[in-house]
Amino acid sequence: AERTRDQVELPPPALDNRLTVHSLWPEINRISSEQIQAAFEEVGGGIGWQLFAEEGDMRMYRREMEVDGMVMDPLKAMHKVRGVSAREMCHYFFNPRYRYEWETTLETMTIVEEISSDALVFHQTFKRIWPASQRDALFWSHVRASDDNTYAVTNHSTSNTDYPPNTGACIRLFVTVCLACRSSWPAGAAPTRDNITTSIAYCSTVNPGGWAPAGVLRAVYKREYPKFLKRFTGYVVDQCRGKPLAI
Numbered sequence: 590a591e592r593t594r595d596q597v598e599l600p601p602p603a604l605d606n607r608l609t610v611h612s613l614w615p616e617i618n619r620i621s622s623e624q625i626q627a628a629f630e631e632v633g634g635g636i637g638w639q640l641f642a643e644e645g646d647m648r649m650y651r652r653e654m655e656v657d658g659m660v661m662d663p664l665k666a667m668h669k670v671r672g673v674s675a676r677e678m679c680h681y682f683f684n685p686r687y688r689y690e691w692e693t694t695l696e697t698m699t700i701v702e703e704i705s706s707d708a709l710v711f712h713q714t715f716k717r718i719w720p721a722s723q724r725d726a727l728f729w730s731h732v733r734a735s736d737d738n739t740y741a742v743t744n745h746s747t748s749n750t751d752y753p754p755n756t757g758a759c760i761r762l763f764v765t766v767c768l769a770c771r772s773s774w775p776a777g778a779a780p781t782r783d784n785i786t787t788s789i790a791y792c793s794t795v796n797p798g799g800w801a802p803a804g805v806l807r808a809v810y811k812r813e814y815p816k817f818l819k820r821f822t823g824y825v826v827d828q829c830r831g832k833p834l835a836i
């Protein structure tokens with residue numbers, strides 16, 4: 590059967606060899622493995638996690654943490670989405686072609702390096718939040734299949750001499766993000782759009798990199814993270830409607 594452009598670009602089921610010979614590979618592999626494992630751990634009885642947003646199947650928790658007066662609250666969200674696969678979720682999160690369509694805090698996005706089909710390095714600037722300075726970020730992004738029916742994207746800050754931090758108007762922030770997705774469907778049945786459910790675990794820790802008022806930052810996170818997860822998952826459901834399910 591002829592494959593569509595989208596199917597060709599879906600996250601590969603096995604690691605791309607070009608990634609495993611790259612100088613960033615040891616770091617990408619270690620951090621991705623750690624993040625994916627932590628993403629699926631429940632926060633339930635965990636100390637300090639507070640539920641701050643709940644809507645339908647979505648739950649968002651944060652742990653208040655400050656280092657030298659800067660807010661670094663780790664965030665963890667859980668969600669369940671019907672009708673799309675883990676692989677499809679991660680395809681739309683990883684592939685830069687769709688990013689402006691679901692990411693509302695983004696101002697610019699540049700692909701700094703194409704490491705392989707499953708790893709890219711990005712430079713992004715974010716919309717300015719008054720009264721703080723504008724922020725930018727430089728990070729690698731890696732998508733991989735892990736366990737059965739599980740795909741995850743990990744993003745983690747890196748450096749590049751062509752993109753030095755804190756030289757222009759922007760303050761460089763540092764980010765570690767993981768979107769881990771696991772699909773399930775009734776035992777004995779074949780997966781279809783009508784019976785598939787994907788559980789999502791999204792974890793994010795942002796170091797603002799320089800002064801930003803704690804109250805403003807926490808208010809922005811409280812508003813923007815639920816907005817992001819609802820918008821992104823809704824976007825993927827819309828994009829997949831009428832297309833063959835990709836497992």
Ligand code: 6CM
Pocket residue numbers: 692694713715716718721722724726744764766793795797801806809810813814817
């Ligand atoms: O994970 C998300 N997006 C990914 C693709 O772009 C990527 C992004 C990471 C950067 C997260 C930075 C969030 C900060 C945005 C607010 C603007 C900064 C101002 C700080 C100074 C006052 O992993 C979705 C991220 C959704 C964020 C709400």
